[in-house]
Amino acid sequence: MTGTYIDPARAKMTVDQWCDEWLEGYGTRRASTVRKARVDLKRIRAKFGPVRLSAIRPSHVRAWTAELSALLAPSTVYATYRRFAQLMSDAVHDGLIPKSPCSRKTSPGQPKPRPYVATTAQVWALYDAFSPWLRSAVLLGAFAGLRTAEAVAVDTRDADFASGVITPSKQYPDEPLKSETSKTPIPIPSDLSLMLAASVREWCGEKLVTDMFGKPVGPWVVEREMRKVRAVITADPSRGLEPLPEGFRFHDLRHYYASLLIAAGLDIKTVQTRLRHASATTTLNIYGHMFPDKDESARAAVAAAFGARADSLRTQQAAETA
Incomplete structure (x- = not known):
């Protein structure tokens, strides 16, 4: 019983x-x-x-x-x-069964694939190959870290080009963002502000990402464009670029954004904030391998203590023989 x-x-x-x-x-x-x-x-x-x-x-x-x-x-x-x-x-x-058949013993295990990170040359090649009215999507993904549904939902009220800040407020079609953390304002450089503002003026839409008539688009439009452009870039060896993997998608531009921040030496907490992750654990699980190897830094820190000791001994010996 x-x-x-x-x-x-x-x-x-x-x-x-x-x-x-x-x-x-x-x-x-x-x-x-x-x-x-x-x-x-x-x-x-x-x-x-x-x-x-x-x-x-x-x-x-x-x-x-x-x-x-x-x-x-x-x-x-x-x-x-x-x-x-x-x-x-x-x-x-709900009282339907006394015990779940699922446990750690039945779990297939959580995979931890390392995300593919495009090169800067690949990112700009994607930008150039995208339809002109959709290019802002590439900018928002690669240089602001927006997810697909966020990028197509950003409207002109969410972007303060003068101050260089984008504040996501919703995701496509008009749904709440993934979490409260996703509402964190994103600082962008003046060059990016100028390019986004120019796109808004050219296509005359309320959204930063539009079709050729200035009308809003759905995430599938951007993903379809990504698949088409990815194939073109991969099939053209004259570009001198490493082929993008078959599974490369818009979200992978967010990985590129993360790699820029990490390469610039930003700490894990700052990277978490810019990516708008709910916790630093999420950031580490996805991007931990991108951070510089700390082994040599640790060795150098300990070696510095030994160096200070050696300097002290030399100074002491010099004083004694003087």
């Missing part, structure tokens, strides 16, 4: 039925968040849909993640598993 009571009627609930009920409560979140959940649940239903929640064992979960690993990227497998673990945890909380 475990002392945990499960309603017999509810104990017969299948994964499909629980997904439907769970989504009703989850639907109050941001539309993009709910869409992502639906994608994850589709994979979960494909495997466990008609199965009773109470019938799922840890061994079933491990076998399922192994199947997914043969078909999907590690990051996708991990995200899908985390959604399933969330689903099972909530089922426990």
